Amino acid sequence: MLAALSLTIPALAKDVAMKTAKTMPELIKASSPADWRPLNPENTLYLELDKGRVVIELAPDFAPQHAANIKTLIREGYFDGLAIVRSQENYVVQWADPDEKRELKTAKKNLEPEFTVPYSAQLPFTRLPDADGYAPQVGHANGFAAGRDPKTGRAWLAHCYASVGVARGNEANSGSGTSLYVVTGHAPRQLDRNITLVGRVMQGMELLTTLPRGTGALGFYEKPEQRTPIVAMKVAADVPEAERSKLEIIRTESATFKAIVAAQRNRGGEWYKVPAAYIDLCNVPLPVRQQKN
Amino acid sequence: MLAALSLTIPALAKDVAMKTAKTMPELIKASSPADWRPLNPENTLYLELDKGRVVIELAPDFAPQHAANIKTLIREGYFDGLAIVRSQENYVVQWADPDEKRELKTAKKNLEPEFTVPYSAQLPFTRLPDADGYAPQVGHANGFAAGRDPKTGRAWLAHCYASVGVARGNEANSGSGTSLYVVTGHAPRQLDRNITLVGRVMQGMELLTTLPRGTGALGFYEKPEQRTPIVAMKVAADVPEAERSKLEIIRTESATFKAIVAAQRNRGGEWYKVPAAYIDLCNVPLPVRQQKN
Numbered sequence: 001m002l003a004a005l006s007l008t009i010p011a012l013a014k015d016v017a018m019k020t021a022k023t024m025p026e027l028i029k030a031s032s033p034a035d036w037r038p039l040n041p042e043n044t045l046y047l048e049l050d051k052g053r054v055v056i057e058l059a060p061d062f063a064p065q066h067a068a069n070i071k072t073l074i075r076e077g078y079f080d081g082l083a084i085v086r087s088q089e090n091y092v093v094q095w096a097d098p099d100e101k102r103e104l105k106t107a108k109k110n111l112e113p114e115f116t117v118p119y120s121a122q123l124p125f126t127r128l129p130d131a132d133g134y135a136p137q138v139g140h141a142n143g144f145a146a147g148r149d150p151k152t153g154r155a156w157l158a159h160c161y162a163s164v165g166v167a168r169g170n171e172a173n174s175g176s177g178t179s180l181y182v183v184t185g186h187a188p189r190q191l192d193r194n195i196t197l198v199g200r201v202m203q204g205m206e207l208l209t210t211l212p213r214g215t216g217a218l219g220f221y222e223k224p225e226q227r228t229p230i231v232a233m234k235v236a237a238d239v240p241e242a243e244r245s246k247l248e249i250i251r252t253e254s255a256t257f258k259a260i261v262a263a264q265r266n267r268g269g270e271w272y273k274v275p276a277a278y279i280d281l282c283n284v285p286l287p288v289r290q291q292k293n
Numbered sequence: 294m295l296a297a298l299s300l301t302i303p304a305l306a307k308d309v310a311m312k313t314a315k316t317m318p319e320l321i322k323a324s325s326p327a328d329w330r331p332l333n334p335e336n337t338l339y340l341e342l343d344k345g346r347v348v349i350e351l352a353p354d355f356a357p358q359h360a361a362n363i364k365t366l367i368r369e370g371y372f373d374g375l376a377i378v379r380s381q382e383n384y385v386v387q388w389a390d391p392d393e394k395r396e397l398k399t400a401k402k403n404l405e406p407e408f409t410v411p412y413s414a415q416l417p418f419t420r421l422p423d424a425d426g427y428a429p430q431v432g433h434a435n436g437f438a439a440g441r442d443p444k445t446g447r448a449w450l451a452h453c454y455a456s457v458g459v460a461r462g463n464e465a466n467s468g469s470g471t472s473l474y475v476v477t478g479h480a481p482r483q484l485d486r487n488i489t490l491v492g493r494v495m496q497g498m499e500l501l502t503t504l505p506r507g508t509g510a511l512g513f514y515e516k517p518e519q520r521t522p523i524v525a526m527k528v529a530a531d532v533p534e535a536e537r538s539k540l541e542i543i544r545t546e547s548a549t550f551k552a553i554v555a556a557q558r559n560r561g562g563e564w565y566k567v568p569a570a571y572i573d574l575c576n577v578p579l580p581v582r583q584q585k586n
Contacts, residue, residue: 133424172566186480210502264483276482276485283479
């Protein structure tokens with residue numbers, strides 16, 4: 001095969017050794033078990049497709065009501081047998097009830113928006129050193145890219161690649177989790193504070209991004225047979241332990257993560273000639289790996 | 294099918310009517326023929342795949358030597374029968390000679406880098422009003438997202454979704470166009486000024502983004518049969534006029550484009566509740582449409 005360094009460009013997560021500091025791969029290699037946290041099965045969702053599993057982590061710190069309602073929908077079987085109804089190039093993939101006929105049981109049909117939440121010292125927040133055009137402050141809280149505004153005391157999840165959100169109509173309270181979307185393109189940050197984000201895809205993005213694009217308005221599929229069936233959606237805690245995806249994510253409050261951000265802001269090594277001395281929020285890697293302990 | 298406004302989120306290019314100003318679709322509808330320019334067949338490349346055509350516009354203002362060498366490679370049949378050898382999730386798709394055996398004819402094997410170029414008043418530049426973390430100034434020149442630095446008098450293309458670049462090894466002059474890549478994920482702006490960009494995909498991104506991801510290092514395909522064959526690469530000027538893709542792009546120096554940027558910086562309408570009052574360079578839409586005149 002083509003030699004990895006022959007006429008190639010480095011992978012975001014696979015830069016060659018830096019001249020002056022450790023690279024992200026080196027920092028990950030040197031990390032301690034305490035730098036990682038396993039996904040909490042009660043906050044982890046599986047979107048099961050014929051071709052595999054998409055693993056989603058919920059962010060109840062930012063959308064407690066929506067996270068709870070989505071788990072209720074899942075546990076009442078709402079999504080099983082539904083479909084991915086939309087794939088729009090450089091924007092989102094979305095799933096829902098194509099026929100809009102499925103009945104709700106105890107899950108709520110509408111929820112008050114959780115576009116932003118109050119933040120407190122209890123919510124860890126590792127700030128990025130640089131300015132961001134979309135928020136007064138940006139950084140990471142419990143592994144999620146977020147913005148916050150000290151003037152209002154509010155925080156919110158940012159729309160980055162792999163973010164998972166709750167589709168809604170024009171009314172702010174018209175969403176409840178019966179239709180979810182995943183960002184599959186360049187970060188549409190203009191959606192921040194306009195729609196409720198509930199989490200992020202931790203594994204399986206390629207199962208969504210390689211789907212054929214819908215040819216209808218907004219990238220909706222025009223024919224039922226073009227849709228991708230949802231085998232089931234499950235809460236990881238309800239899946240036998242042996243069948244769970246055992247993943248762990250870097251602790252974004254750890255010194256290792258801060259060192260990774262510093263390394264990514266100034267890529268070194270033999271390949272890079274001009275370090276950016278900057279990193280935008282949605283370019284910050286959030287390493288996820290198979291659980292080691 | 295699912296009603297477009299039922300539990301959905303707006304398309305980047307399909308926002309509902311703004312309360313206070315025209316939306317992008319309205320501005321495009323109201324645009325005059327003079328707001329658009331056709332692609333120049335001498336600067337337009339076709340990457341022909343079994344499933345369709347990817348249309349690329351070269352940016353000779355920013356990479357004259359590389360643009361010329363790529364056209365020479367194409368006209369000498371260098372790419373015909375080669376393959377897409379790499380697809381890395383949220384990063385790039387890349388094509389090259391998988392066997393690295395193809396001989397060059399008159400095309401150059403190496404070129405001095407064109408990471409940045411001097412800029413002059415001859416190069417139109419429509420600045421964005423906002424700060425950018427990766428460049429002192431950002432905006433658009435002849436339809437391409439670019440950065441520039443008044444202190445050095447240099448300008449460069451920015452790595453946005455659909456940008457086309459020249460793969461290289463560790464040496465700055467180790468690329469020449471025999472291997473090209475297209476950005477298929479969140480803008481990897483840290484590559485700016487580190488590698489020569491030569492243009493942008495104008496049509497057919499979905500033919501690249503839906504390719505299976507490579508499972509080897511850096512997203513390279515591990516087996517020959519996983520690669521996507523390149524039927525041919527052609528310069529549009531060498532294709533019979535009846536077989537050309539007749540596209541036109543908004544003139545980024547036009548008042549219509551400036552109005553589009555203003556509209557996208559502050560999305561209004563019934564759906565948006567909080568306008569961003571900002572847009573990052575790679576979120577600025579660059580409308581392309583079938584040529585009308």
